Amino acid sequence: MSEYMTTQEVAATLRTSPETIRYWRHTGKGPRSFKVGRRVLYAKEDIDAFIAAAMAESEA
Template identity: 55%
Template sequence: MSDHPALEPELLTITEAAELLRAPVATLRYWRHLGTGPRSFRLGRRVLYRRDDLHAWVEEQSG
């Protein structure tokens, strides 16, 4: 995590989300196809993830 959370973007691309989760982009695409994994949504043609949803999903997985 950064010392400056206000500077971190709230919406992340699938590539940025994969980097945050340390998982391959293909894995996030597969989870999205299955309907599992962190919540995501489409904005036009782009798949986006909310940073808070990613953190919440990680917490759900760990306990």
């Protein structure tokens, strides 16, 4: 079963602000997210994939 993270937890993991995470979600740039009620959540594996893609892009 996946572990889920809040916007604040994702921001702490990526060392950025929650506002940046919200902006990325709005523009479609950030990791995949979904809503449960009013909460926006992120699967940990999607965060890991987002980090891996960013690393691969920076190495290219």
